[in-house]
Amino acid sequence: xxIDRKQLIIEAATKSFSLFGYKATTMDQVAKIANVGKGTxxxxxxxxxxxxxxxxxxxxxxxxxxxxxxxDPQDSFHxxxxxxxxxxxxxxKKHQLSIKLMQEGREMGTPAxxxxxxxxxxxxxxxxKEEVSKAIxxxxxxxxxxxxxxxxxxxxxxxxxxxxxxKREPLSxxxxxxxxxxxxxxxxxx
Amino acid sequence: xxIDRKQLIIEAATKSFSLFGYKATTMDQVAKIANVGKGTxxxxxxxxxxxxxxxxxxxxxxxxxxxxxxxDPQDSFHxxxxxxxxxxxxxxKKHQLSIKLMQEGREMGTPAxxxxxxxxxxxxxxxxKEEVSKAIxxxxxxxxxxxxxxxxxxxxxxxxxxxxxxKREPLSxxxxxxxxxxxxxxxxxx
DNA sequence: AAATGACTGTTTTGTTCATTTGGTCATTTA
DNA sequence: TAAATGACCAAATGAACAAAACAGTCATTT
Numbered sequence: 232x233x234i235d236r237k238q239l240i241i242e243a244a245t246k247s248f249s250l251f252g253y254k255a256t257t258m259d260q261v262a263k264i265a266n267v268g269k270g271t272x273x274x275x276x277x278x279x280x281x282x283x284x285x286x287x288x289x290x291x292x293x294x295x296x297x298x299x300x301x302x303d304p305q306d307s308f309h310x311x312x313x314x315x316x317x318x319x320x321x322x323x324k325k326h327q328l329s330i331k332l333m334q335e336g337r338e339m340g341t342p343a344x345x346x347x348x349x350x351x352x353x354x355x356x357x358x359x360k361e362e363v364s365k366a367i368x369x370x371x372x373x374x375x376x377x378x379x380x381x382x383x384x385x386x387x388x389x390x391x392x393x394x395x396x397x398k399r400e401p402l403s404x405x406x407x408x409x410x411x412x413x414x415x416x417x418x419x420x421x
Numbered sequence: 422x423x424i425d426r427k428q429l430i431i432e433a434a435t436k437s438f439s440l441f442g443y444k445a446t447t448m449d450q451v452a453k454i455a456n457v458g459k460g461t462x463x464x465x466x467x468x469x470x471x472x473x474x475x476x477x478x479x480x481x482x483x484x485x486x487x488x489x490x491x492x493d494p495q496d497s498f499h500x501x502x503x504x505x506x507x508x509x510x511x512x513x514k515k516h517q518l519s520i521k522l523m524q525e526g527r528e529m530g531t532p533a534x535x536x537x538x539x540x541x542x543x544x545x546x547x548x549x550k551e552e553v554s555k556a557i558x559x560x561x562x563x564x565x566x567x568x569x570x571x572x573x574x575x576x577x578x579x580x581x582x583x584x585x586x587x588k589r590e591p592l593s594x595x596x597x598x599x600x601x602x603x604x605x606x607x608x609x610x611x
Numbered sequence: 612a613a614a615t616g617a618c619t620g621t622t623t624t625g626t627t628c629a630t631t632t633g634g635t636c637a638t639t640t641a
Numbered sequence: 642t643a644a645a646t647g648a649c650c651a652a653a654t655g656a657a658c659a660a661a662a663c664a665g666t667c668a669t670t671t
Contacts, residue, residue: 236645258633268646270635279633309609372609379585383604386580387573395572414573418608419499419562426614448664458615460666469664 237275239265245286249327252335253283253344280343287347290328291354297322298358308366309416312359313408316388319355324392356381372416387411427465429455435476439517442525443473443534470533477537480518481544487512488548498556499606502549503598506578509545514582546571562606577601 243265247256258279262269276282301314323329329351336344359381366372391407402410413419433455437446448469452459466472491504513519519541526534549571556562581597592600603609 257631259631262647269633270646271644273634274644370611373603373607373611375603375609379600380604380609382585383577383580383600386576386584390573390576394576395569410569410573413563413565414570414608415604416608416610417563418604418606418610419565419570420606420608421560421563447662449662452616459664460615461613463665464613 236265236267236271240267240272240275240282241286241289243267244282245328248283248286249331252331252341254335254339254341283343283347286328287350290326291351294319294322294351295354295358298355302362308362308369308371309412312362312384313411315362316355316359316384317392317404317407320388320392323351352385355385359384384415387415426455426457426461430457430462430465430472431476431479433457434472435518438473438476439521442521442531444525444529444531473533473537476518477540480516481541484509484512484541485544485548488545492552498552498559498561499602502552502574503601505552506545506549506574507582507594507597510578510582513541542575545575549574574605577605 240261244256244261247261247264258269258272261282262272265272272282276285297318298315301318302311303314306314323333332344332348335341336348356378360377363372363375363377363380363384367374367377388407388411391402391410395402430451434446434451437451437454448459448462451472452462455462462472466475487508488505491508492501493504496504513523522534522538525531526538546568550567553562553565553567553570553574557564557567578597578601581592581600585592
């Protein structure tokens with residue numbers, strides 16, 4: 232048998248999704264880039280959306296790895312969460328495919344893309360929630376609802392990293408870490 | 422002279438904007454509802470956008486009043502901010518015109534509407550920032566950047582009131598108050 | 612002097628139709 | 642003979658055009 236055709240298709244589709252987005256990627260184009268007959272794609276994937284989903288699954292796995300690499304059991308919980316969330320959002324901010332998908336989700340509202348963005352957010356929330364639960368068990372932080380806490384943490388990070396610099400000077404990583412520490416861990420009370 | 426024509430126009434336009442949104446409101450329609458010739462509108466307002474802006478100015482003034490009424494100098498800073506932000510966002514959630522505008526901003530991205538939503542957000546931020554500054558001066562809370570703090574507070578509230586219940590059970594006012602108190606004032610640290 | 616609505620140039624909307632697209636399947640290939 | 646293929650098809654898309662609706666003006670009316 233020649234080289235793995237499924238791999239070729241995945242690589243071609245990833246390239247095209249990253250370059251043009253989901254809607255603007257045609258199956259003919261993917262076949263052409265992969266040097267494969269169009270029908271061949273359908274022997275490996277039920278349809279366009281399933282091909283897309285498989286690629287996004289890989290993206291989520293990559294993100295999970297980035298997050299896990301940011302965790303150092305020696306460090307405190309909030310240093311770990313800060314590093315993990317920061318790395319995660321930087322990843323999302325820099326990776327070609329993530330960027331294209333976020334654009335397409337916002338600007339065109341492509342349903343398949345919105346669905347996939349949900350999944351990515353859910354994956355991040357699950358990861359953080361797990362870390363929060365561990366920290367509560369280890370009595371590193373006060374008892375609290377891990378789901379709400381993970382949700383708030385992610386929202387604060389997205390706010391500081393994406394929303395704030397929409398209209399203002401971007402904040403440096405250290406500033407973000409300090410703010411996170413102040414608001415979420417120390418608290419504003421005197 | 423007959424009854425105040427400018428007032429009639431403002432009332433008619435408010436009704437139409439609330440019912441159909443900015444784009445779907447035509448000047449002919451406003452004139453008809455107001456029982457006024459179309460040309461009359463242009464003796465009071467330069468164009469459609471200026472009419473819209475004047476109405477939104479009134480909405481913002483109303484919001485400011487709601488926020489101010491929520492502040493009780495006897496109470497602590499965080500009780501006051503909680504009440505003010507909560508009232509503000511409930512107002513936004515219940516008022517016909519706000520609802521229509523938020524919909525139109527999200528779904529159609531009408532530029533005039535987005536612009537106006539910016540203004541509303543800025544008004545809220547300025548109000549909270551002012552309260553934060555006062556609280557710092559009164560040594561009620563730790564020194565911090567009032568602008569970032571106001572920004573984070575609003576984000577947390579919008580997250581808890583709007584975003585959270587997108588996919589989960591809504592949180593009650595008391596729950597939101599408790600969460601706000603825990604995350605922002607007490608801090609998660611033990 | 613204030614109010615008006617018919618008028619105008621522009622934008623939006625509805626419609627048509629040729630092209631493109633996702634997906635199938637009979638044929639080809641190795 | 643199993644895997645690969647591309648011609649093929651129904652459905653979706655969008656370009657092009659005509660018709661309608663629109664914001665804003667201004668000569669006329671009140």
